[in-house]
Amino acid sequence: MIEFLGDWKRTGYCGDLTAADIGSSVTLMGWAHRRRDHGGLIFIDLRDREGLAQIVFDPEVSKETHGKAEDVRSEFVLAVKGKVIPRPEGTVNPNLKTGAVEIVVSECKILNPSKTLPFTLDEYVDVAENLRLKYRYLDLRRPQLQESIILRSRVAQTTRKYLSDNGFLEIETPFLTKSTPEGARDFLVPSRINKGQFYALPQSPQIFKQILMISGYDRYFQVVRCFRDEDLRADRQPEFTQIDCEMSFIDRDDIIKMMEGLMATIFREAKGVEIELPVPRMTYQEAIRRFGVDNPDLRFGLELVELTDVVKGSGFKVFADVAASGGIIKGLNAKKCATFSRKEIDDLTEFVKIYGAKGLAYVKIENGEWHSPIAKFFTADEIAAMNKAYGAEEGDLLLFVADKPKVVNDSLGKLRNLLAKNLGLLDKNNFVFVWITDFPLLEWDEDEKRWAAVHHPFTAPMDEDVDYVESDPGRCRAKAYDLVLNGNEIGGGSIRIHQEVIQSLMFKMLGHSEEDKREKFGFLLDALEYGTPPHGGIAFGLDRLVMLLTGSDSIRDVIAFPKTQKGTCLMSEAPSTVDDKQLRELGIKTLAK
RNA sequence: GGGGUAGUAGCUCAGUCGGUUAGAGUGCUGGCCUGUCACGCCAGAGGUCGCGGGUUCGAGCCCCGUCUGCCCCGCCA
Numbered sequence: 001m002i003e004f005l006g007d008w009k010r011t012g013y014c015g016d017l018t019a020a021d022i023g024s025s026v027t028l029m030g031w032a033h034r035r036r037d038h039g040g041l042i043f044i045d046l047r048d049r050e051g052l053a054q055i056v057f058d059p060e061v062s063k064e065t066h067g068k069a070e071d072v073r074s075e076f077v078l079a080v081k082g083k084v085i086p087r088p089e090g091t092v093n094p095n096l097k098t099g100a101v102e103i104v105v106s107e108c109k110i111l112n113p114s115k116t117l118p119f120t121l122d123e124y125v126d127v128a129e130n131l132r133l134k135y136r137y138l139d140l141r142r143p144q145l146q147e148s149i150i151l152r153s154r155v156a157q158t159t160r161k162y163l164s165d166n167g168f169l170e171i172e173t174p175f176l177t178k179s180t181p182e183g184a185r186d187f188l189v190p191s192r193i194n195k196g197q198f199y200a201l202p203q204s205p206q207i208f209k210q211i212l213m214i215s216g217y218d219r220y221f222q223v224v225r226c227f228r229d230e231d232l233r234a235d236r237q238p239e240f241t242q243i244d245c246e247m248s249f250i251d252r253d254d255i256i257k258m259m260e261g262l263m264a265t266i267f268r269e270a271k272g273v274e275i276e277l278p279v280p281r282m283t284y285q286e287a288i289r290r291f292g293v294d295n296p297d298l299r300f301g302l303e304l305v306e307l308t309d310v311v312k313g314s315g316f317k318v319f320a321d322v323a324a325s326g327g328i329i330k331g332l333n334a335k336k337c338a339t340f341s342r343k344e345i346d347d348l349t350e351f352v353k354i355y356g357a358k359g360l361a362y363v364k365i366e367n368g369e370w371h372s373p374i375a376k377f378f379t380a381d382e383i384a385a386m387n388k389a390y391g392a393e394e395g396d397l398l399l400f401v402a403d404k405p406k407v408v409n410d411s412l413g414k415l416r417n418l419l420a421k422n423l424g425l426l427d428k429n430n431f432v433f434v435w436i437t438d439f440p441l442l443e444w445d446e447d448e449k450r451w452a453a454v455h456h457p458f459t460a461p462m463d464e465d466v467d468y469v470e471s472d473p474g475r476c477r478a479k480a481y482d483l484v485l486n487g488n489e490i491g492g493g494s495i496r497i498h499q500e501v502i503q504s505l506m507f508k509m510l511g512h513s514e515e516d517k518r519e520k521f522g523f524l525l526d527a528l529e530y531g532t533p534p535h536g537g538i539a540f541g542l543d544r545l546v547m548l549l550t551g552s553d554s555i556r557d558v559i560a561f562p563k564t565q566k567g568t569c570l571m572s573e574a575p576s577t578v579d580d581k582q583l584r585e586l587g588i589k590t591l592a593k
Numbered sequence: 594g595g596g597g598u599a600g601u602a603g604c605u606c607a608g609u610c611g612g613u614u615a616g617a618g619u620g621c622u623g624g625c626c627u628g629u630c631a632c633g634c635c636a637g638a639g640g641u642c643g644c645g646g647g648u649u650c651g652a653g654c655c656c657c658g659u660c661u662g663c664c665c666c667g668c669c670a
Contacts, residue, residue: 001666005649034630034632036628036630036632037624037626037632038626038627038628038629038630038631038632038633039627040626040627041627041628041629042627042629043628043629043630043632045630052630054629054630056628056629058627059627060627073621074620086647087628088628089620089626091629091630093629095630096630099630108631113628116603116620116621117604117620118603118604119604119620120603120604120605120619121602121629124605124619125605125619125632126602126605127604127640128599128604128605128662128663129662129663130600130661130663131604159650182670183669183670184668184669184670185669203669203670204670228669229669230668230669231667231668231669233664233665233669234663234664234665237667239632255614256616257612260639270620329656354596354597354665354666355666356666452670453670454670455668455670457658458670465667479656510670546643554663564662564663565631565660565662565663565664566661566662570661570662
């Protein structure tokens with residue numbers, strides 16, 4: 001039997017009840033989370049978005065109401081009227097926020113039944129993710145996911161308030177926009193009215209926010225969806241959300257200071273954590289040298305050690321040859337890991353091979369000596385010098401990689417993170433920020449035989465490097481900065497080029513012909529000539545930020561309706577084929593598969 | 594495009610060396626139970642071992658292919 005709401009009005013959330021409500025009459029509505037039927041008394045945990053409350057059906061209070069409770073199953077939707085009472089002595093549940101009280105139900109309506117669920121909503125079983133994604137509406141009922149989604153809302157609201165309070169205007173930019181070269185692959189949207197032409201979904205509102213600066217809006221922000229048609233990862237979805245900001249008449253330090261304040265406010269309001277300001281800064285060059293990556297996790301040490309000079313003249317041919325051919329030798333000291341088995345070291349070796357390393361040399365420090373297949377190639381002086389560089393102590397495991405700089409830094413940088421994880425050095429409740437600055441402006445793309453922007457083509461070179469953009473592109477540094485939290489890049493930005501001459505030069509360096517750049521970026525180049533203020537900005541990845549705030553392992557766990565690694569939605573079954581009629585209207589033919 | 598990993602009851606998993614009737618817990622259904630809270634007790638139902646092919650007297654298990662989820666490389670200014 002299905003009953004109607006009628007004139008019943010909810011008086012509050014189940015999860016908000018406290019001892020202060022004792023004695024009051026309440027009307028609650030929610031889902032039957034669990035039912036405990038004693039034949040006489042029936043207990044049901046009624047659940048809504050704020051939590052659980054125990055409601056009690058006593059045949060002596062109402063035989064009819066008790067009879068209804070006998071029919072209730074998991075996830076039935078109920079409305080109940082009753083009185084809040086303290087729980088009898090000895091039956092208080094300290095594990096429940098509302099555990100001091102319960103509701104004696106006098107009237108009950110079964111608003112809707114539910115089929116038996118495909119999986120249980122309790123926290124004791126890890127359900128396969130494909131099932132969770134297919135039945136996302138059920139998964140979203142689970143308290144853990146619910147808490148993450150609610151926290152995400154709080155972060156977004158805190159962001160809007162902070163930025164509004166600091167004079168930023170929230171301005172929307174188009175989703176149907178123009179495809180541009182550079183950067184990620186675009187998602188395309190066919191134009192029905194202009195057959196054969198396409199809009200692109202924005203990879204970010206980059207050009208539009210710069211144009212808003214040119215238009216004089218001075219401070220802009222948006223919590224905005226961005227789209228990139230690239231392969232997925234645990235921290236990458238094809239559509240994701242940025243906190244996008246831009247400011248005029250400022251320099252790098254102004255932005256950094258403003259945005260540190262935003263982060264501190266978010267962590268205070270959403271998490272109750274105080275972030276110490278200012279956030280430390282580190283140059284890109286230092287990050288690569290000490291950690292091998294531009295997003296170092298500073299919650300732990302295990303820093304990389306430079307050994308090239310020590311071993312380049314050694315009798316170990318592998319190292320000497322690498323050094324002679326422009327490669328480098330670096331290592332890291334896995335403290336107290338000399339106990340690692342052959343298998344464990346083999347696993348580490350396989351791991352570094354993923355990043356192109358040919359091998360992983362190792363030394364165990366046992367009984368004050370080197371135990372290693374490579375020990376025999378080194379003189380006592382060389383060993384002493386390496387011990388000093390590593391800070392080697394009894395029981396340590398020294399690891400070495402020799403190769404091109406990129407391979408060495410990549411593999412050791414990732415190995416450092418793996419070791420920290422395996423050694424239990426990662427505390428999810430410890431939040432360590434760092435700004436990475438002074439990125440290179442351009443890097444040589446070996447595949448395409450051209451220079452490519454490290455950040456994006458609108459990023460300004462450092463003032464002192466401007467004169468070398470054309471003559472020595474590799475030495476130029478950019479006015480770019482990333483914010484890194486626990487080894488994750490959670491934001492990045494730059495001071496932009498605001499002079500047409502320099503912007504044109506940049507496009508030239510990136511190999512765009514005059515014609516090409518007019519077609520692709522003409523409107524920006526035009527706009528730059530009508531009085532562009534110095535400006536710059538930043539964008540934060542809201543999904544990654546919330547992932548870290550909630551201790552989640554994937555941004556899928558902080559997005560209400562995420563996609564699988566193949567870019568599908570298991571709930572809606574997108575993407576899908578469409579009717580021929582739709583294709584005809586768009587002037588599109590699909591190729592046979 | 595590539596590497597790795599998983600797929601057995603609704604769910605979470607076990608399944609020995611290739612061997613007879615594929616198991617457990619939980620959920621579900623029915624019965625009992627007035628202070629439980631992952632309630633308890635009793636009984637019952639429940640299987641395309643992802644899919645296709647092969648080897649074999651015999652395949653959940655071995656081989657080949659394929660699909661799907663997840664992790665990673667490439668890719669992601």
